[in-house]
Amino acid sequence: xxxxxxxxxxxxxxxxxxxxxxxxxxxxxxxxxxxxxxxxxxxxxxxxxxxxxxxxxxxxxxxxxxxxxxxxxxxxxxxxxxxxxxxxxxxxxxxxxxxxxxxxxxxxxxxxxxxxxxxxxxxxxxxxxxxxxxxxxxxxxxxxxxxxxxxxxxxxxxxxxxxxxxxxxxxxxxxxxxxxxx
Amino acid sequence: xxxxxxxxxxxxxxxxxxxxxxxxxxxxxxxxxxxxxxxxxxxxxxxxxxxxxxxxxxxxxxxxxxxxxxxxxxxxxxxxxxxxxxxxxxxxxxxxxxxxxxxxxxxxxxxxxxxxxxxxxxxxxxxxxxxxxxxxxxxxxxxxxxxxxxxxxxxxxxxxxxxxxxxxxxxxxxxxxxxxxx
Numbered sequence: 001x002x003x004x005x006x007x008x009x010x011x012x013x014x015x016x017x018x019x020x021x022x023x024x025x026x027x028x029x030x031x032x033x034x035x036x037x038x039x040x041x042x043x044x045x046x047x048x049x050x051x052x053x054x055x056x057x058x059x060x061x062x063x064x065x066x067x068x069x070x071x072x073x074x075x076x077x078x079x080x081x082x083x084x085x086x087x088x089x090x091x092x093x094x095x096x097x098x099x100x101x102x103x104x105x106x107x108x109x110x111x112x113x114x115x116x117x118x119x120x121x122x123x124x125x126x127x128x129x130x131x132x133x134x135x136x137x138x139x140x141x142x143x144x145x146x147x148x149x150x151x152x153x154x155x156x157x158x159x160x161x162x163x164x165x166x167x168x169x170x171x172x173x174x175x176x177x178x179x180x181x182x
Numbered sequence: 183x184x185x186x187x188x189x190x191x192x193x194x195x196x197x198x199x200x201x202x203x204x205x206x207x208x209x210x211x212x213x214x215x216x217x218x219x220x221x222x223x224x225x226x227x228x229x230x231x232x233x234x235x236x237x238x239x240x241x242x243x244x245x246x247x248x249x250x251x252x253x254x255x256x257x258x259x260x261x262x263x264x265x266x267x268x269x270x271x272x273x274x275x276x277x278x279x280x281x282x283x284x285x286x287x288x289x290x291x292x293x294x295x296x297x298x299x300x301x302x303x304x305x306x307x308x309x310x311x312x313x314x315x316x317x318x319x320x321x322x323x324x325x326x327x328x329x330x331x332x333x334x335x336x337x338x339x340x341x342x343x344x345x346x347x348x349x350x351x352x353x354x355x356x357x358x359x360x361x362x363x364x
Contacts, residue, residue: 001187001188002188002189002190003185003187003188003189004185005183005184005185005186005187005193005215006183006184006185007184007185008191008192009190011187033187035256036253036256037255037256038218039218039219039221071216071218072218072293073203073218073219074217074218074219075288076286077286077353077355078284078286078293099284102260102281104258104259104260106259109256128200169281171259171261
């Protein structure tokens with residue numbers, strides 16, 4: 001951020017009085033522009049034991065496999081966002097189920113919220129952001145070509161829980177910032 | 183948003199090619215400024231059966247009671263945000279526990295993520311954003327003076343689950359937009 005979105009003046013990066021972190025502050029109109037994490041919502045859709053995976057047609061991670069997921073919009077719930085992303089990326093009408101994973105992706109300032117989902121009928125196709133979409137047996141999951149660590153985490157927890165016949169939710173944190181321990 | 187945060191030019195509000203929603207778009211540098219929901223993280227801290235409540239010293243809902251909660255920052259987890267807010271608003275060092283509630287607050291473009299928490303020692307005080315802080319028996323909770331519907335939801339689910347000796351998580355949606363059904 002270089003300019004104030006409210007008045008167009010150049011912003012400064014400093015800690016406002018009473019605050020504890022530097023913010024983008026407009027010296028002209030006084031507006032403080034806070035920066036907060038964004039939510040990525042997605043799901044693991046299943047049809048008769050197989051999981052729906054999409055091969056990305058966009059950067060980052062072009063050509064790698066993922067589950068339907070994307071930035072949550074204003075005016076929708078996380079479940080609706082996961083459902084919408086399934087329609088957009090895989091032309092799939094899914095029924096979103098229980099909470100599967102919450103992944104804090106610290107280096108990207110994102111929180112990924114992943115659900116279980118059912119695909120009632122095996123109808124799907126590549127949406128605009130996908131090269132191809134497939135229903136995949138557990139043994140055929142291309143683990144070396146999964147686009148994101150959060151997606152790998154969600155898939156592994158999904159399969160573990162399915163094996164144990166439970167539906168738990170799982171928190172984790174991923175931090176690829178330079179110098180980060182984890 | 184009136185001006186481009188990247189170049190300072192006046193933005194337009196229109197649907198970009200290939201998109202399905204209107205966005206703030208800069209006609210000069212081409213940047214699309216997406217608007218997404220913000221996460222509010224909080225917790226219900228308990229000490230020997232009593233719950234920690236804070237009376238708000240700021241708007242909105244000045245003078246009403248709430249639990250420690252506030253906007254999640256970049257670079258922290260939702261649990262860390264809930265812990266930090268407890269320290270800031272109630273000078274309380276809590277141990278954050280299981281997920282309690284996820285509330286989609288559609289009219290505010292917010293997702294409230296609430297946890298259970300333990301207050302190991304009964305040490306607390308009013309932080310800068312609180313008029314007073316108290317440990318409250320269930321029977322003494324000022325239900326008519328709770329600041330937000332999401333906080334009332336979290337408290338009621340907390341107490342219901344405690345009575346049933348379970349720790350479940352609960353999703354709900356609150357929509358006070360004009361014309362909204364719920």
